Amino acid sequence: MAGGHERARTRRWRRYLADERAEAALYRELADRYTGEERDILLGLADAEQRHEAHWVGLLGDDARDPGGPSLGSRLLIQFARRFGSLFVLALAQRAEGRSPYDADADATDAMAADERIHGEVLRGLAARGRRRLAGSLRAAVFGINDGLVSNLALVLGVGATGLPPQTVLVTGIAGLLAGSLSMGAGEFISVRSQRELLEASRPDPESHRALPDLDVDANELTLVYRARGMDPDEAARHAEQVFATLHLDDAGSHEAVPVDDHDGIGSAWAAALSSFLFFAAGAVIPVIPYLVGAEGFVAVVVASASVGVALLATGAIVGLLSGGSLLRRALRQLAIGLGAAAVTYLLGLLFGTVLG
Structure with missing residues (x-):
């Protein structure tokens, strides 16, 4: 029994060692994307992970020669760091540091457990810089896509519930996509241009x-x-x-x-208009797809609603990840609000169809 306990503890230490090495490699990978202070901070985190690595090497002795591969999460983070934006990876790394097992492991020192908590705060601070830079464009993207998803799904379901032919529903959905995209683009253009003019008047x-x-x-x-x-x-x-x-x-x-004051951070009115047009259209096309491929009636309603539901979950999860909040809570919030609005419109469509019929 004692031998089994020793083997389990050795396996746990080896896993910790492999993860510490992977985390150090992750921070070095991220450091390559930065310059100046942010690069130095990430390299400092890598050095701290090396201190933790030395702790497990000291406990393992000869067993530290080949600790095996890191956990799947650590491997994925390194791959993400090589292929995706640094803010996305920083947000994931922040969450990973917050789930450190060292608090509950007597073999890890109190200093190591404290380090991991502080690492999470360091990553939160680094991610906050990126979040501030991303806040405007993220708001526009999420707002545009979700507006397209919800408004066009509501339009399609509301019109379809009245009993009109599928071709009419399809044309209505395409019209809603174009009208909404143009409206979003025009509104964003006017908004940004007006903001620049107001700020210019205050210069x-x-x-x-x-x-x-x-x-x-x-x-x-x-x-x-x-x-x-x-x-x-x-x-x-x-x-x-x-x-x-x-x-x-x-x-x-x-x-x-x-x-x-420098107001260049507001961005171009034309760029804002184009991005809003495209984001809305990207969301609005999803509820139309079932009708484009010939689906009708209840099948089209279910497929459109399910497709939009998946998209709402995805956008909610992305917002949760980048904001440092709960992925599940943000995703379910997006889903509930979006499908709730569409359900109300669908019920009103059924009511109008009954009355008009």
Whole structure:
């Protein structure tokens, strides 16, 4: 019995060793995608995994020579790091670090268990940078695809429930796809263009620096300008003093009276319009496919609903993964909201069909 326990413990240690080596390789793989501070952080995580590796090597002795392959999850993460975006892999690695078995294993030191928890927070911080950069485009993608899925499924099911011929339902679905895609594209174009125009109207006047040499240094309005732009009184006063202190060193034209904000992160209105058009169309085509291939009646309803349901689960899971939340909860939330809206429209279609019939 004791021998069996020793063998099981050795197998567990070997698995830990293989996983630590795989995690170190993962972080080095990810580091190759980055430069500067982010690269250094990932290489630091790889070094920490090597310290953990040394712990298991010390316990295993000769058995550490060939610990075998890492777990399937570790192997998949390395493959994902080589083929997919780094944010996707960071989110997966964050979840993996959060499930470390070291807390419940007496053979792992307290420091190792603490390391794993901190590694999860480090990865959360790195992923947060990517999430902030991705937030706008992810919102547009998820909103566009889900709007296409739900609205066109609701339209197709609602019209089909009235008893109209399948050809009519198909034409209605295609019309809904085109109308919705064009509407989304036009709406996003107007939204982004209007936002850029509003922000442009709030930009500091580039000619305002010409007034700097003539301001009253003892009671100048430059401090008020900085305060109006969001600085607190003390910070605004210090900044104004710095500007005046350098006026005699450089030409006044080299100074700005107020900070200039960069609004390039908003993106192009045309790019936003095109992406919204394509995202909506990608979602809206799915409920139409059963009618395109000749399905009719209840079969078409079931196939369309099931196809959209799978797509909603997938988009919900992606949002959960990239946001660091629960994949299952986000996926089920997307499914419930989407199919719930379509079910209401289908029931209304049945009601109208009965009344009109």
